[in-house]
Amino acid sequence: MIKKAFLILLVAFTGYVFFVAASARPFGSPRVVVSKRYLEKGLNETGSQNIVTSVVVLYRGFDTLGEVTVLFLAATALAALISGFPFERKERTEPSLVMSTASRYLFPLILLFGAYIFVHGHLTPGGGFPGGVVIASGFLLMFLAFRKYRVSEGGLIVTEGLAGFFYVLIGLIGLYLLGSFLASFLPPGRLHTLLSGGIIPLIYILIGFKVGSEMTGILRSLKGEDENG
Amino acid sequence: MAENIIFYGSSIALAAIGLLIALTRRNLIKIIIGLDLMETGVNMFLISIGYRRGGTAPIFDIPLSKAVDPVPQALVLTAIVIGVAVTALALTFAVRIHEKYGTLDISKLREMKW
């Protein structure tokens, strides 16, 4: 009891120190030295009207490559760790008729919505990552609605690997044509149209496929399956 | 001053409660839930640092003096997705530990030697 009270006091004191340190620069006054350059030149240099997208893909593209690598590592390690786990089916009834009928109609619409989010990453908020996650939640709906729904493991592995491979290939093409890794070798294009923004649509389509197949692979590994589905 | 307390205070409080869950609870899955809350709190703190008074979102044609900071948003976008992948990996460790030892209580797990 004493130990718990001491811990609460210690964490509260640490939180208060952080709060005082953060209030030294009060809310609403960021230091915008780097961001001012991105905001001023971003629209004309990159051609995409979403500045956050151009920061993620073009100005800080190497960090996004690092994130894609970490995701790949986590999904592979998870699949390797869970393999061989004995599967026993715990639910006793089939999901209801409303669920199975509605899911059959909703699933292509959810996939279409996810694809819309990552194709229009440079025009509307969103981008590759939430688009891939929406696709994975469509597959989660199908896993919950049908007991025998299967996704082929080989298809997921091939999609994930090829998407990552083409990401690095685009970076190397930028290195060959323009002299720096992940440079934008496509023209900026006309503003506010779909074919603008250099390599941003290509990279976000690849990231959308990669994140979607990875999250679906994670859900499939955790669900487990036996010979009946 | 009230804005400081609302935005900074609730994000730091969320991170602090997540840390307390990870420190005082003994179930392994409860500890992982605490780590998830801590990540959410820290991400919210980073974005509330980048806000600008009277600013709008950095999208569409914006007058440059009125946009919020886009760099913390780009970094937090990355951090959220990595957080969910690492949480899923930690949970599979918990599943394997429960299968092998039959318990998820870390005080009992600490006593088992090999």
Place this chain on the structure above:
Amino acid sequence: MPEVILIISGVLGFFLLVSALVAWLTRDLLVAVLATAAAGLLVSLFYLILQAPDVAITEASIGAGLTTGIFVYVLSKTERYEK
């Protein structure tokens, strides 16, 4: 910031703390997972107030959708109650 948005943020911050406390104090792990999903949704609303729409969409889809699914699958393979 206009006053109305400050009052709304205050109410959201209060509910955020309440859901975090529920996640701490309950013994039922399913309730704790749902409290985490509620906290993720409230944080996504905060991101909208802080003018960050990309991050709001990402946090809403991941925090409220995917982590709940992963936690429930894992809870079905282990125990539901603490202790």
